[in-house]
Structure formats: structure tokens, C-alpha cells
Amino acid sequence: MSLCELRNVKKIYPMGDLEVQALRGVDLTIEKGEFTVIAGPSGSGKSTVLNLIGCLDRPTSGEVLLEDRPVAKMGDTELGALRAARIGFIFQSFNLIPVLTAFENVELALRLAGHHTDNKARVEKALRDVGLGEHFHRRPAQLSGGQQQRVAIARALVKSPALVIADEPTANLDSHNGKAILQLMREMNERDGVTFLFSTHDAMVMEQAKRVVRLVDGAIVDDTRRAPVYAGGAS
Amino acid sequence: MLLSLALRNSLRNRRRSLLTATMVMLGVASLTVAMSWLEGLFGSTVNMAANLAGHVRVVDADYARREQLNPLHENIAESAPLEAAIRAVPGVVAVYPRISMGVTATVGEEIGEEFGLVQGGPLALFEGPLALPGHLVEGRMLASDDEVVIGKKLVEKMGGKLGDDVVLLGQTQDGSMSPAKLKLVGIVDLGNAMQNRQIFVTLEKVRYMADIPDGAVELAVYGAHRDDGAELAARLGALPELSGKDVKSWDQRPPFDNVMGLLSTVKAVAASAMVFITGLGVLNTMLMSVLERTGEIGVMRAMGLRRMQVIWLFVLEALGISAIGGVLGAVLGGLGGYWLQVHGVNLGSVVDKLPATIPMNSTIYGQVTPEILVSAVLLGLAMAVVGGLVPAYRASRIEPIEAMRHRR
Numbered sequence: 001m002s003l004c005e006l007r008n009v010k011k012i013y014p015m016g017d018l019e020v021q022a023l024r025g026v027d028l029t030i031e032k033g034e035f036t037v038i039a040g041p042s043g044s045g046k047s048t049v050l051n052l053i054g055c056l057d058r059p060t061s062g063e064v065l066l067e068d069r070p071v072a073k074m075g076d077t078e079l080g081a082l083r084a085a086r087i088g089f090i091f092q093s094f095n096l097i098p099v100l101t102a103f104e105n106v107e108l109a110l111r112l113a114g115h116h117t118d119n120k121a122r123v124e125k126a127l128r129d130v131g132l133g134e135h136f137h138r139r140p141a142q143l144s145g146g147q148q149q150r151v152a153i154a155r156a157l158v159k160s161p162a163l164v165i166a167d168e169p170t171a172n173l174d175s176h177n178g179k180a181i182l183q184l185m186r187e188m189n190e191r192d193g194v195t196f197l198f199s200t201h202d203a204m205v206m207e208q209a210k211r212v213v214r215l216v217d218g219a220i221v222d223d224t225r226r227a228p229v230y231a232g233g234a235s
Numbered sequence: 236m237l238l239s240l241a242l243r244n245s246l247r248n249r250r251r252s253l254l255t256a257t258m259v260m261l262g263v264a265s266l267t268v269a270m271s272w273l274e275g276l277f278g279s280t281v282n283m284a285a286n287l288a289g290h291v292r293v294v295d296a297d298y299a300r301r302e303q304l305n306p307l308h309e310n311i312a313e314s315a316p317l318e319a320a321i322r323a324v325p326g327v328v329a330v331y332p333r334i335s336m337g338v339t340a341t342v343g344e345e346i347g348e349e350f351g352l353v354q355g356g357p358l359a360l361f362e363g364p365l366a367l368p369g370h371l372v373e374g375r376m377l378a379s380d381d382e383v384v385i386g387k388k389l390v391e392k393m394g395g396k397l398g399d400d401v402v403l404l405g406q407t408q409d410g411s412m413s414p415a416k417l418k419l420v421g422i423v424d425l426g427n428a429m430q431n432r433q434i435f436v437t438l439e440k441v442r443y444m445a446d447i448p449d450g451a452v453e454l455a456v457y458g459a460h461r462d463d464g465a466e467l468a469a470r471l472g473a474l475p476e477l478s479g480k481d482v483k484s485w486d487q488r489p490p491f492d493n494v495m496g497l498l499s500t501v502k503a504v505a506a507s508a509m510v511f512i513t514g515l516g517v518l519n520t521m522l523m524s525v526l527e528r529t530g531e532i533g534v535m536r537a538m539g540l541r542r543m544q545v546i547w548l549f550v551l552e553a554l555g556i557s558a559i560g561g562v563l564g565a566v567l568g569g570l571g572g573y574w575l576q577v578h579g580v581n582l583g584s585v586v587d588k589l590p591a592t593i594p595m596n597s598t599i600y601g602q603v604t605p606e607i608l609v610s611a612v613l614l615g616l617a618m619a620v621v622g623g624l625v626p627a628y629r630a631s632r633i634e635p636i637e638a639m640r641h642r643r
Contacts (some may be wrong), residue, residue, distance in 0.1 A: 054537070056634070057636050058638045080536070080635075081537065081539060082542075083537060083539055084538060084539020085539075089534070089537050093530070095530060095531065097531060097534075097535070098531075099240065099243035099244055100240070102241070108535075108538070112538045112540055155538075231418045
């Protein structure tokens with residue numbers, strides 16, 4: 001069983017009187033345990049693919065399946081519950097809630113996924129796993145960019161999702177922190193079998209991927225599975 | 236979780252939240268002062284009116300129909316049996332026969348040009364519900380049928396003083412001239428010029444003047460509280476002895492049958508206007524918050540926050556800010572109302588033009604009640620709901636995809 005699947009998916013955005021075709025009949029299957037990068041230039045449709053797989057958007061035509069369930073037939077509430085329980089998100093700008101501490105940001109994801117009790121141990125473990133055992137009670141403004149992205153990773157992973165979607169997760173980090181974050185995600189992929197799906201322009205991220213899917217003008221032009229080049233020296 | 240997040244969000248942009256809370260505070264404070272003043276204004280006026288006319292008034296039905304002409308012949312010729320029947324009704328505390336009549340008044344023998352309103356009744360009426368001894372500015376209360384107590388405006392107009400003989404010229408119930416010569420023993424100040432044109436004489440004297448030897452024009456009935464008037468009137472109306480009589484509580488008769496509705500309307504309009512205006516301020520603040528937090532809301536929506544939870548998040552934030560502003564506003568308004576309660580506001584000659592049926596004091600004092608303070612705080616929260624709902628709804632329409640689009 002594949003984790004998610006796009007079948008002949010098209011996405012058209014209206015732009016005033018014009019229509020922009022963001023995806024032109026994309027077929028894509030993501031298997032469990034993959035560490036996949038969606039690569040391509042700006043406007044190629046990377047974010048649209050992530051939005052559709054992340055159940056944040058619906059296709060104009062074609063079919064999106066998540067764990068063999070057709071997303072198109074789900075209502076907003078069902079989709080929200082599905083996202084909360086099965087999908088973790090990591091954003092380019094971290095997007096932590098500024099008034100909550102690192103601990104609370106991570107706990108929020110658990111609560112929204114329906115876990116209201118006995119969260120303490122899970123949250124602490126998630127934060128320790130990303131190397132933030134000492135920063136539970138700091139707010140995002142008191143953390144560096146790399147630390148904020150680690151909190152975001154902990155937030156995405158704490159609920160043990162089937163899939164983690166990361167939208168250019170290293171774009172706002174320096175190369176040192178970027179490598180460290182990638183290393184961390186790779187370790188989680190290798191150790192825990194967490195499935196990651198990235199969008200990026202970053203060559204370093206592509207080097208880490210087990211699979212690179214290249215998009216140009218809304219169509220897949222290349223889909224390569226290969227052995228990744230491990231980034232060492234992460235801190 | 237939502238509550239904690241909402242409260243923290245309310246402290247996020249402290250200057251803006253402070254501004255909003257201040258707006259709510261001023262709104263609630265103004266409303267509290269206005270309500271206190273209105274309560275004092277209507278409360279004291281209504282109290283005086285109810286005390287003056289009785290919680291329930293019993294008159295002949297024909298008298299009620301032509302009351303403005305003061306038809307003395309439409310009287311209750313034998314009042315004692317009715318008084319006894321009324322006293323036996325549960326809830327009745329007192330019943331007083333009384334006669335009111337217009338007269339000219341002068342000091343000395345000549346017929347004067349000053350008009351006054353004679354109020355004749357038992358001393359217990361004057362000393363009890365009308366509380367005349369408390370209004371005496373000179374002299375004393377009545378001790379015999381040949382004495383009179385007069386409002387100070389009329390005394391001034393007549394050029395009289397204590398000890399003077401005052402000649403009143405009225406009419407009997409059949410229209411004959413009816414003079415009376417009485418000694419001025421007391422001068423009262425009843426609050427405004429119209430009230431201060433009243434002349435108080437004993438029941439026996441007014442019966443003699445009106446030639447209604449055993450009766451009265453009206454029976455003023457008092458219960459434990461003026462608010463029980465309508466209920467008491469219904470009970471009295473069922474008495475067979477009062478068949479053919481007009482039995483109405485003070486608030487069922489003009490002008491208070493309309494005034495009480497007007498009071499409620501004035502309060503509701505003032506409260507609605509304040510809620511609307513302050514609600515606009517809250518709306519502005521919350522809209523700015525929604526715009527600023529579009530990405531953040533998108534993230535939470537992407538993580539599974541439901542639309543209704545988004546609405547609650549913003550409404551709770553507005554409620555938090557408004558609760559602080561509302562409580563402070565109630566305290567501030569309460570202090571303002573208390574100042575009005577102590578010092579009052581002098582309305583001057585405006586009050587003097589009011590009819591005698593609206594016995595309003597020239598100086599109106601506020602009246603702060605717990606109900607006013609609680610309702611002011613609740614209205615402050617209503618301001619939050621009014622101002623917070625639209626932005627909250629707007630926030631709830633933010634799609635999770637905004638989390639991906641948003642770049643800070």
C-alpha cells in the first residue's frame with residue numbers, strides 16, 4: 001500500500017480573467033519510509049504538489065489518495081482531523097506560535113490531534129530528540145533560527161504522523177544549521193521510518209534525498225531514486 | 236488551551252490591547268454614569284410620584300375620565316366603608332382619603348391672583364408617604380383644621396410669612412364659591428416651582444371647602460413597595476365594593492404608564508449605542524490582529540484547528556481585553572455615579588415647567604446600584620462579542636493553505 005498517490009492531477013488557479021495551470025496531469029506515488037525531494041524552479045508546481053498531498057488544497061481534476069483514501073470525498077472537518085492525526089508540517093519560516101513556549105508549541109500539535117492527557121513525556125521526548133532538552137520553556141523569540149526549526153520538527157513529529165511535509169525547511173537557515181536540520185531529519189527517517197516529503201531548490205537538500213522528483217511547468221520531468229550523500233558534521 | 240492562547244494573544248500587542256481596553260473602559264464608565272443618573276432621575280421622580288398619588292389610586296370612574304377638569308362632584312361620597320374594605324385586602328399597608336382642588340391664595344382679606352393646588356388629607360398621609368416634615372424649611376406641620384402649610388414658591392409669590400392669615404378661594408363640588416381663612420404655620424420646599432405651589436390642609440378642612448362632608452375625591456392606597464402597585468390594583472379591582480371605580484396603580488396612569496416604557500427605551504438606546512460604538516473599536520483591533528496573524532492561523536488550521544475553534548480563539552481574546560476594560564470601566568463609572576449620588580446635577584428652571592404629576596426635584600442625584608454595575612460589565616462583554624465576532628468569523632475563513640503561502 002502506498003502512503004499517498006496523485007493520479008493524473010491537474011490544478012488550475014484563476015488569476016483574474018486568466019487561468020494559470022499549476023499542475024498538468026501529475027502522477028506521483030510516495031511510499032512509506034521515503035525521503036523524497038520535490039525539486040524545481042519557482043512556479044514549477046512544487047508547493048502545489050505539497051499542498052495537495054498535505055490535504056491543504058484540492059485538485060481541479062484527478063485524484064489524490066492518502067493511505068488509499070480519496071481526499072476529494074472528505075469534508076473540511078474530516079480533512080482537518082486527517083491532517084491533525086496523520087500529517088506533520090514543517091515550514092520555511094518555522095511558523096511557531098510566538099506566545100507559546102517550545103514545549104507548548106509541540107503540545108499544541110498533540111492536542112489538536114486529539115491527545116489531551118499524558119502529553120508531558122511525549123513532548124519532552126520529542127524536544128530531546130531534536131536536541132532541545134534544555135529549552136522547553138523558551139519562547140520562539142528566545143531561540144535561534146536553527147532551534148526554532150528544531151521545535152517545528154518536534155512539533156511535526158510528536159504525534160507520530162504517517163507523513164511529514166517540509167516546505168523548503170532550510171531556506172531560512174545558514175548552511176551550518178541547514179545541514180544539522182537535514183541530518184536530524186535523515187536520522188529520524190532512518191531510525192524511525194518517518195516518511196519525509198520536501199520541496200526545495202537547495203542542492204544540499206537534494207544530495208540528502210533518496211529520491212528526487214523534478215518538476216518543470218507543472219509536469220514531472222524526472223523521478224530518480226538514488227543513494228544519498230550523507231552530510232556529516234552536524235551539530 | 237484556547238483560553239490560555241487567547242489570553243496570551245491579548246497581551247501580544249500590549250499598546251493596542253491597552254487602547255482597546257481603554258475604549259471599552261470609557262464606554263462602560265460612560266454607560267454606568269448615564270445609567271446611574273437615569274436611575275436617580277427616574278427613581279426619585281417615580282418614587283415621589285408614587286408617594287404623592289399612592290401606589291394605587293381609587294377614584295370614581297367618571298372622575299378618571301374627566302380628571303383634567305377636576306370634577307369634584309364625581310367623588311366618593313361615603314369613603315369610610317370603602318377604606319375599611321380596602322384595608323382588609325392583603326398587602327394593603329395604608330389607605331388615605333384625599334381631595335385636591337385648585338384655589339386662588341392671598342395674604343390678607345383681598346382675593347388674590349396667585350393660583351395654588353390644595354391637597355387635603357389626613358396628617359398621617361402628609362407625615363408618612365409625602366414626608367412633608369422633611370421638606371419643612373420654616374415653621375411646623377399642621378396641628379388644627381385652621382392651619383395651612385404652603386410650598387415656598389407660592390409663599391414668595393403671595394409675599395407671605397409664618398403667622399400670616401391666608402385666604403384660599405376655591406369651589407364646592409357644585410360650583411359655589413368656597414373661601415377659607417387659615418393661618419400659615421409651615422413652609423415646605425418640595426424641589427421645584429410647580430410642586431412648591433401646593434397648599435396642604437387637613438382632610439376636615441378640605442371636605443368643608445369642597446362640601447364633601449363624609450367623602451373624598453380619591454383614595455390613595457399604599458402597599459409595601461411601589462413596584463407591587465399593579466398587583467395590588469388587580470386585587471383591589473376585584474373587590475365588589477369598588478365596582479364602578481377606577482382602580483389603577485401609579486404606573487398604569489398617565490404620565491408614568493408611558494414614562495416607564497420611555498425609560499426602558501432610553502436605557503436600551505443608550506446601551507445599544509455605546510455597545511455599537513465601542514464594538515467598532517474592538518472590531519478594528521481584532522481585524523488588525525487577524526490580518527497580522529493570517530499565517531499563524533493558517534498553520535493552526537493546517538495542524539487541525541477547526542473553524543469554530545478559530546472563532547472562539549478570537550472571541551475569547553476580545554472578551555479578555557473587554558473584561559479588563561469592563562471591570563475598570565464599572566469601577567470608574569461607579570465612582571462617577573457615586574459623585575452624582577452625593578452632589579447631584581442642578582437642572583434649574585427646566586424642571587419648573589414640568590406638570591404637577593411629575594414631581595421632579597431641580598437637583599437630580601445619581602443612584603448607583605449593583606444591577607447597574609453588573610449590567611455595565613456585561614455590556615462591556617457584549618461590546619467584545621459585537622466587535623470580535625466579525626473578525627473571528629473572518630479568521631475562521633482563513634484556509635490552511637495560507638500557512639504555506641505566508642512568508643514572514
